[in-house]
Amino acid sequence: MSDPIIEVRGLSHAYGDVLAVDNISFSVNRGEIFAFLGPNGAGKSTVINVLITLLSIQNGEVSIAGHDVRTSPEMVRRSIGIVFQEVTLDRDMTVWEILEFHGRLYNLPREERRARIEELLELVELDEKRDSRTKELSGGMKRRLEIARGLMTRPQVLFLDEPTIGLDPQTRIRMWEYLRAVNRAGTTIFLTTHYMDEADHLSDRISIIDHGSIVVTDTPITLKNGLGEDIMYLETSDIVRTEELLRNLGYVRDVRKKRKGVVFTVTEDGTRLLPQIMDDIRGQGIAVTAVNLKKPSMDDVFVHYTGRELRDERPQKWGAGRGRSR
Amino acid sequence: MNFGFMTVYWRDMIRFFRFKTLLISSLVQPALWMAFFGVAMSSNFDRLSAGIAPVAGIEQIGYLTFMGAGVIAMTTLFTSLFGGVVILFDKNWGLMREIFASPLPRTHVVLGIGLSGVTKAWIQSIIIMIFGLIIGVRFFSGYTPMATATAVLGIMIFVGTFALGFLFLSATISVSMESPEGLQGIITLLTLPIFFTSNALYPTTAFPGFLQVLALINPLTHLINGIRFFAIGSSFSAVGIEFIYTPLIILTSYLYLLGFCVSMFLLARWAFNRAVVT
Numbered sequence: 001m002s003d004p005i006i007e008v009r010g011l012s013h014a015y016g017d018v019l020a021v022d023n024i025s026f027s028v029n030r031g032e033i034f035a036f037l038g039p040n041g042a043g044k045s046t047v048i049n050v051l052i053t054l055l056s057i058q059n060g061e062v063s064i065a066g067h068d069v070r071t072s073p074e075m076v077r078r079s080i081g082i083v084f085q086e087v088t089l090d091r092d093m094t095v096w097e098i099l100e101f102h103g104r105l106y107n108l109p110r111e112e113r114r115a116r117i118e119e120l121l122e123l124v125e126l127d128e129k130r131d132s133r134t135k136e137l138s139g140g141m142k143r144r145l146e147i148a149r150g151l152m153t154r155p156q157v158l159f160l161d162e163p164t165i166g167l168d169p170q171t172r173i174r175m176w177e178y179l180r181a182v183n184r185a186g187t188t189i190f191l192t193t194h195y196m197d198e199a200d201h202l203s204d205r206i207s208i209i210d211h212g213s214i215v216v217t218d219t220p221i222t223l224k225n226g227l228g229e230d231i232m233y234l235e236t237s238d239i240v241r242t243e244e245l246l247r248n249l250g251y252v253r254d255v256r257k258k259r260k261g262v263v264f265t266v267t268e269d270g271t272r273l274l275p276q277i278m279d280d281i282r283g284q285g286i287a288v289t290a291v292n293l294k295k296p297s298m299d300d301v302f303v304h305y306t307g308r309e310l311r312d313e314r315p316q317k318w319g320a321g322r323g324r325s326r
Numbered sequence: 327m328n329f330g331f332m333t334v335y336w337r338d339m340i341r342f343f344r345f346k347t348l349l350i351s352s353l354v355q356p357a358l359w360m361a362f363f364g365v366a367m368s369s370n371f372d373r374l375s376a377g378i379a380p381v382a383g384i385e386q387i388g389y390l391t392f393m394g395a396g397v398i399a400m401t402t403l404f405t406s407l408f409g410g411v412v413i414l415f416d417k418n419w420g421l422m423r424e425i426f427a428s429p430l431p432r433t434h435v436v437l438g439i440g441l442s443g444v445t446k447a448w449i450q451s452i453i454i455m456i457f458g459l460i461i462g463v464r465f466f467s468g469y470t471p472m473a474t475a476t477a478v479l480g481i482m483i484f485v486g487t488f489a490l491g492f493l494f495l496s497a498t499i500s501v502s503m504e505s506p507e508g509l510q511g512i513i514t515l516l517t518l519p520i521f522f523t524s525n526a527l528y529p530t531t532a533f534p535g536f537l538q539v540l541a542l543i544n545p546l547t548h549l550i551n552g553i554r555f556f557a558i559g560s561s562f563s564a565v566g567i568e569f570i571y572t573p574l575i576i577l578t579s580y581l582y583l584l585g586f587c588v589s590m591f592l593l594a595r596w597a598f599n600r601a602v603v604t
Contacts, residue, residue, distance in 0.1 A: 049604045054427050077429045088420040092344055093337070104333035105428040149424075 005030040005157055005188050006051065011060035013046050020046045022212040024060075028157075028190055028205075033183050036192040037199040037302070038209035044192035045085065047209075048161050051190070052082050065156045078106070081150030081187075085161040087142050091135035095126055095145055098134060099152060106153045113152075120148040124178065140171035147178060151187070158182065160191040164198060176202050196298035200224075206298075208305050215305045220298065227254075227296045227304055230270030234281070235261035235290035242281055249277070261290065330430045334438025335445075338412060342446060356401040356450055357457045364390050364397065365461070367527070371565055385562045387464060392564040394463040395553040396526030398454050398485065399546055402447045403520060406489040407513050409443035410496030414509055417501065422603045432598040436497050436591070443493040444486045451485050452478075455557075465557040477556040484552035487583045488545060494590035498597040525550050529567045545586045548579035 006028035013021040021043040028034040036044045049055040051062060053073040062069045065079035089098055096117065103113035121127045124144035134142060143163065150158050163179065164172040172195075179202060183189050193199050199206045200220045207217040216223065236242045243262050246252045251273065255264040266273050270293050278288050343349060368389035413435070416422040425435060455465060455478075466474045496513070503509045523537060524530075524546035533541060541547050554562075555571040562569055 045604075052427050054423060054604050055602065074429050077427060082424075082427055084420060084423055086420050088424050090337070090341075090421055092341060097337075097340065101333060101337055102424065102428075104336070105330070105425060105430050107328075107330065107429070 003030040004028065005065055006034075006190060007061070007063045008047075008051070009061040011047065011050065011057070011062060013043075013050060013055065013058050020212055021050075024209075024212075024214055026207055026214060026217055028188060030156075030188055031183070031186065032204045033179070033189040033191070033202055035199040035203035035206045036190075036209050037194070037196070037206050037298070038192075039194055042209045043212040044194075044209055045161055046212075048159055048190075048192055052080060052159055053077055078153070079156045081153060081155035081158045083143075083146045083150045083158070083160040083163055085165065087146070089134040089142055089145065092133055094131050094133055095121070095137070096130040098145060099149055102149045102152045108153065116152055116154075120151055123151075123181070124148045139167055140174065143167060143171075143175060144178065147175075147182070151182065155187065157188045157190060160189065162193055163191055164193075164195065172198070196302060200298040208302060210306045223301045224296045224298070227265055227300055229266055229268050231263065231265050231294050231296055231300060232270055232274065232277075233258075233261055233263050233290075233292040234277075234288060236281060237287040237289065241284060242286055245281060245284060245286075246277075249280075265296070328431070328434070331434040331437035331441060333430070334425070334435050335441045338439060338442035339445065341412070342442065352405065352446070353450060353453050356397055356454045359397050359400070360390075360394065360454065360458055360461060360463070364393050364463075367393065384568060385559065387558060387562050387564045388462075389565060390458075390462055391464045391558065392554075393527060394454070394458045394465060395550050395557055396524075397458075398451050398481070398553055399488075399524070399550045400521055400526055401450050401454060402485050402489050402549065403492060403546055404517065405447050405450060406443050406492035407496050407517060409446070409489075409493045410439060410498075410500040411506070411509060411513075413439060413497055413500040414503055414506060417603055418504075418506075426601075426603045432601075433595050436494060436594045436598055439497055440490045440493045440591075443496075444489045447485050447489040448482055451481065455481075480556035481553050484549055484556075484580065484583065487580070487587050488549040491545060491583065491587035491590045494587070494594040498590070498594045501594075501597050501601045520544060520546050523547075529565055529569075531567055545583055548582045551579045552576060552583075 004027040006026075008027065009025045011021055011024045012019065024043075024047065036047065038044050046055065050057050051064060051069065053069055053076055057070050064076045067075035067079060069076050093101065099117045099120065100113065103116065108116065121130055124147060126141060126145055126148065129137065129141065134145065137145065147158075147160075147163075150160075160179070164175050167175065176198070179189060179191075191198075191202070203220060205217060205219050206223065208215045208223075218226070234242060239257060239260075239262060243255055243257055246255050246262060246264055251267045253265050253267060255262060274291065274293055278291070281288055371389035413422070416425070426432065455463075459465060466477055469477060499512055500509060503512070519540070523533075523540040524544050525541065526546065530538060530541040530547065551571060554569065555576045560571045560573075
């Protein structure tokens with residue numbers, strides 16, 4: 001099944017001398033949830049800003065829902081919905097007014113606009129808050145309102161830049177449920193995130209992006225399985241010999257020595273292999289003092305492909321004078 | 327015809343009527359000018375000019391009436407110059423991204439903000455006129471109701487054109503600036519010379535040469551010419567000086583304001599089309 005709704009070929013973008021996005025190509029199929037996973041500053045926001053036509057394209061080709069962002073940005077705008085990274089709600093407008101304003105911006109006829117607002121208020125469960133000013137809403141409600149706003153025009157693709165940044169864990173999980181419901185109803189979703197679990201649990205496919213380039217693109221399962229079946233950790237009385245022994249086992253890969261033990265992956269079901277491995281080690285007269293077994297996570301995938309942990313969150317790069325609240 | 331600018335207008339009006347403090351202070355402030363500065367100055371000026379013999383056959387008007395036109399103009403200037411500030415806030419708080427990523431042409435943002443600024447300027451002007459009439463400004467004296475209506479309409483056209491010009495200028499500055507502090511600095515810097523090189527508070531005839539030139543190219547002077555012509559008449563004397571406004575002078579003043587307004591619109595259009603908001 002290949003019915004691309006977003007096609008990006010050879011996209012590059014520079015700010016002055018700094019190359020933020022370096023020759024990126026990917027495509028998103030109709031109906032997919034597609035995630036860009038990468039650390040802050042990897043170029044995710046630049047890509048999304050070019051795709052939604054806020055930045056004019058410098059190099060490469062981008063087409064969205066059959067429209068070229070260079071030659072028909074207007075048609076692109078009419079085909080997409082956007083949820084921005086920071087809250088972009090007027091604090092002093094009501095929930096209803098936010099949606100009404102958006103509908104008017106896109107020139108929706110009055111009847112359709114009003115009907116759509118009712119539908120969406122119900123979908124995101126903000127019906128009772130329709131006359132509340134947005135400054136009275138919780139973080140999760142604001143996000144839901146922004147998702148509703150992004151859906152006002154029945155877009156073919158919904159873009160979300162870090163949709164759950166700054167939300168508490170329960171709210172994030174509910175947000176994912178909303179997004180899945182939206183996706184089931186037929187909207188393609190493109191999101192950027194620096195949360196491993198978000199990319200893992202929500203997306204059909206993931207591109208890992210780092211230093212402006214796509215490192216790998218695949219489904220979460222394939223990415224995780226690509227690392228081997230399971231990850232094991234062993235502490236023994238003789239790490240050097242243990243490591244040597246493990247390297248000689250056919251189903252063991254990626255043996256790495258840690259300070260007190262050895263980490264390795266196995267290509268088959270680890271729960272069944274572990275007793276065998278422990279017997280082998282004991283057979284050499286080495287005592288096993290600690291054992292851990294886990295299925296690979298997106299974190300492991302990320303470390304594998306980029307060679308390091310996801311850089312920890314730095315403070316958000318606000319522009320001069322830009323603040324989250326006022 | 328695309329009426330997209332009405333969306334921007336609608337939102338700005340919601341905000342105008344929602345912020346009660348801002349609404350009330352913007353209405354009370356010009357009234358305070360009239361009440362304190364006007365009354366204080368007029369008692370002085372009227373005493374000083376009492377010795378000057380009135381020009382025969384020409385209506386002599388008091389300082390409060392003379393200054394009334396100036397206060398309308400001044401309020402319009404201030405309101406309009408600050409009218410674009412909302413754009414800077416929208417930009418810094420990310421709200422402008424929603425608009426810039428929508429199919430709405432950017433010139434419509436400029437037009438919407440302009441229209442809402444004009445609405446505010448009109449409301450203020452009417453309030454000042456009513457308040458002025460109450461405290462003794464002798465506008466429209468001896469006018470028939472029909473003539474009064476025409477005069478008010480004329481004033482509104484002058485105020486509207488002038489306000490649009492300065493709103494476009496304000497929008498241009500706002501969309502090009504990063505910080506509210508810098509914006510405030512620039513606007514204050516603009517306001518003072520524009521206000522004091524005009525004929526708002528005093529006649530310009532006694533100005534030294536270069537100030538007279540500044541007064542002549544100052545749009546505020548031309549706005550005030552228009553207001554005085556419609557509110558007071560084509561010929562009167564005030565502060566011991568005779569004023570004659572022929573229809574040609576007034577037409578020239580209006581065309582000057584119109585030219586200013588169109589240039590500022592072109593400037594704003596250019597600034598908005600090159601602005602990058604991410």
